[in-house]
Amino acid sequence: MKKIRFLAVLSALVLALGCMWGCGNGKGGSSAPASNSEANKDGEPKNSSASEVKITFWHTYGDAEEKAFLEEVLPLWEAAHPEIKVEAVRQDGSQYHEMIVTSFGTGMSPDVARVDITNVAAYASIGGLAALSDYPDFATVSADCLEGPLSTNLYKGKYYGLPLDTNCKAAVMNMNVMKDLGLNEAPKTMEEFIAAAEKRGSYSLNVSGVGDWDMYPYFWLFGGVLTDDGFTKATGYLDSAASVNAIKKMIELHDKKVFTIRDIDGSVDAWDGINSEYAMFFEGPWYFGSYEDTKQKGIEAANIPTFNGRSASVVGGEDIVVFSNSKNRDAAYEFAKFMTTPEAQLALLKSGQLPILKSLTENEAIKSNPVWSVYMSQMNSAMARIPSPNNSQIQEIWSETITNIFLNGADVETELHNAAALIDAQLK
Amino acid sequence: MKRVNRSLKEFGTALPFVLPGLLLVSVFILYPMLFTIRISLSDYKIVTGDIDFIGLLNFKNVFASGSKFWFALRNNVLYAIVTIPFIIFGGMLFAYLVNNLKHGQSLFRVGFYLPVITSWVIVALVFQYMFNNSNRGLINYLLVDVFKVMDDYVPWLLREWSGNAAIWIMGIWKNVGWAMLIFLAGLQGISKDLYEAAALDGAGIFKRFIHITMPSLRPVTYYVMVNMIIGSFNVFIQVLMLTSGNPNGRTSTLQYLLYDRAFNQYNFGEASAIGLISAVIILVVTLTLNHRMNRNADDTEETA
Numbered sequence: 095m096k097k098i099r100f101l102a103v104l105s106a107l108v109l110a111l112g113c114m115w116g117c118g119n120g121k122g123g124s125s126a127p128a129s130n131s132e133a134n135k136d137g138e139p140k141n142s143s144a145s146e147v148k149i150t151f152w153h154t155y156g157d158a159e160e161k162a163f164l165e166e167v168l169p170l171w172e173a174a175h176p177e178i179k180v181e182a183v184r185q186d187g188s189q190y191h192e193m194i195v196t197s198f199g200t201g202m203s204p205d206v207a208r209v210d211i212t213n214v215a216a217y218a219s220i221g222g223l224a225a226l227s228d229y230p231d232f233a234t235v236s237a238d239c240l241e242g243p244l245s246t247n248l249y250k251g252k253y254y255g256l257p258l259d260t261n262c263k264a265a266v267m268n269m270n271v272m273k274d275l276g277l278n279e280a281p282k283t284m285e286e287f288i289a290a291a292e293k294r295g296s297y298s299l300n301v302s303g304v305g306d307w308d309m310y311p312y313f314w315l316f317g318g319v320l321t322d323d324g325f326t327k328a329t330g331y332l333d334s335a336a337s338v339n340a341i342k343k344m345i346e347l348h349d350k351k352v353f354t355i356r357d358i359d360g361s362v363d364a365w366d367g368i369n370s371e372y373a374m375f376f377e378g379p380w381y382f383g384s385y386e387d388t389k390q391k392g393i394e395a396a397n398i399p400t401f402n403g404r405s406a407s408v409v410g411g412e413d414i415v416v417f418s419n420s421k422n423r424d425a426a427y428e429f430a431k432f433m434t435t436p437e438a439q440l441a442l443l444k445s446g447q448l449p450i451l452k453s454l455t456e457n458e459a460i461k462s463n464p465v466w467s468v469y470m471s472q473m474n475s476a477m478a479r480i481p482s483p484n485n486s487q488i489q490e491i492w493s494e495t496i497t498n499i500f501l502n503g504a505d506v507e508t509e510l511h512n513a514a515a516l517i518d519a520q521l522k
Numbered sequence: 523m524k525r526v527n528r529s530l531k532e533f534g535t536a537l538p539f540v541l542p543g544l545l546l547v548s549v550f551i552l553y554p555m556l557f558t559i560r561i562s563l564s565d566y567k568i569v570t571g572d573i574d575f576i577g578l579l580n581f582k583n584v585f586a587s588g589s590k591f592w593f594a595l596r597n598n599v600l601y602a603i604v605t606i607p608f609i610i611f612g613g614m615l616f617a618y619l620v621n622n623l624k625h626g627q628s629l630f631r632v633g634f635y636l637p638v639i640t641s642w643v644i645v646a647l648v649f650q651y652m653f654n655n656s657n658r659g660l661i662n663y664l665l666v667d668v669f670k671v672m673d674d675y676v677p678w679l680l681r682e683w684s685g686n687a688a689i690w691i692m693g694i695w696k697n698v699g700w701a702m703l704i705f706l707a708g709l710q711g712i713s714k715d716l717y718e719a720a721a722l723d724g725a726g727i728f729k730r731f732i733h734i735t736m737p738s739l740r741p742v743t744y745y746v747m748v749n750m751i752i753g754s755f756n757v758f759i760q761v762l763m764l765t766s767g768n769p770n771g772r773t774s775t776l777q778y779l780l781y782d783r784a785f786n787q788y789n790f791g792e793a794s795a796i797g798l799i800s801a802v803i804i805l806v807v808t809l810t811l812n813h814r815m816n817r818n819a820d821d822t823e824e825t826a
Contacts, residue, residue: 191785192785195784195788198568199568199569199571220567220568220569221569356655357680357768358677358680360655360662360675360676360677360678360680361655361656362655362656362657363658419569486786486787494770497768497769497770498770501769
């Protein structure tokens, strides 16, 4: 009996110790910053002269972009900065934002990361990012950056990142369907396109959803205004006569079966339907991943046709940010700066990442490419979404308003008026 | 004194056995639970780790946050009301049928259980395809193009009621097999004599099911029901994968709302409050059911 009890106590203790050791070990093993700092401590005596540091870079590059990054950009970096080792980690795009938010809480953030432009203000507002404009050379570094993309890093008077790549929506046109509509070349004006598409009786123009990225280009194109120039107020802008008319124009086109919203009408997705039934939709440059394929199908990139003489689009893209938790903040900033140099930007351009430098807009590589040149010229009429840490809430207000109007037939004036008041509260 | 000594001794003997589990429960369940309560009463800044006490403000905001919370709660309750009867009666019926099979019992048992072990995500992808827009979705294609029952395609997952229905159907399909397996185990415990006696009295298969099988399975039914009710307040993957709560949160559930508050709006306080509210609801419902079930059991014992 005693023997059995002894064995039981022994085995239980072993189990308990095993668990504790397991937990402790797991913590040390999975905590990236902790293991980094340990590595540094270990490495110090050896590398005291070179003082090698290691930084982690998170990104969501696709295959082509990652190849360009690993094979061209990274070797350039290693040659220029042998003392700073960059460990690039490719993350899953669909859960990226959640991973970053979680990493703030667990203290396991990377040192530097490529993030969507719409998230920078929000990350900065919760204290997750380092203010790069505090560095004395920031003004010089950012001087060559395009204004629009640079402005997406601004939060409360400081810049929390550098622009990394940019894009916007341009028109993707199926020239065969355009011919069926009686248009032998890409329409230059929306008026011309609508007149031709009205006669058809089935949808020619498709947008996927009711979100800001999908709907803003149409809203702006038909004359709508979101806020004042300083993004401080929506009342008087979002519910102005011009905005009401813009939405009414969209409703008119929707009723005439020219324009369809996939998530409202349940129509065929644009990427699928552009091959057969749609004449046009607006999309970023990634649609033309394989330009030869799309050209064969008769699908081409073109500037978004003007309405009342004006084109419009929405700015997209990514910024590179340094995390406030980073133990090697200076090294991370050094890497962020490097990613905006003309060499790195040109190397990434080969995989379709449009550059953010003023000095590269007229570059021959861009001008000679039938897709990139369209997108670069469309950038001139592309506008940024409201930069706000409450971006997610504003998006929700906008989507719900548009859903109410198009799905439930709600009154446009009332809906826009209510939405403007709600957005005002988010902008305070 | 002797008794105290003895119980202390027993405690000493038991402690080594309980300790590992107790440690794990404390670290992975108790601590997070208490921490959730604390966050729900605080303004939690995730980066700096600052936790400022703000009283019941988070709860106030959740209850006042337009219609979102109430729609989510309504959908959880509706999910329970709609799916549980189907799961219980379906599971019971299939179990009864499979149990009475002379051949191929294991084939059907595995067949009905397969949905349970299939990944939620994969099932959701199949459902996405089935309920897809336009003629790209199987159901639209069948109803409009093949059988011509309807004139227009319906965007099933983008409307309030058809979206909810898709979530319910997926829940039923996924859980009937589990209920069947539990009922099958319950059926093994019913004495054959009862059926034989009933057969001698001239009761057919249907009468035997109503008068013998169903009452005998009452405790098992209760177990399945409690599990399913708890499950109804954990509906998440269906919503995330099928509807994302669209249109305007009309197909959202409490867990999805919690996720949205935490990861899209960084509002961990409100998210924790929603988590706590769900926990309290589940606790109250389970306790009430427990109470009623015990009373019922006592009643039947008395009448017997």
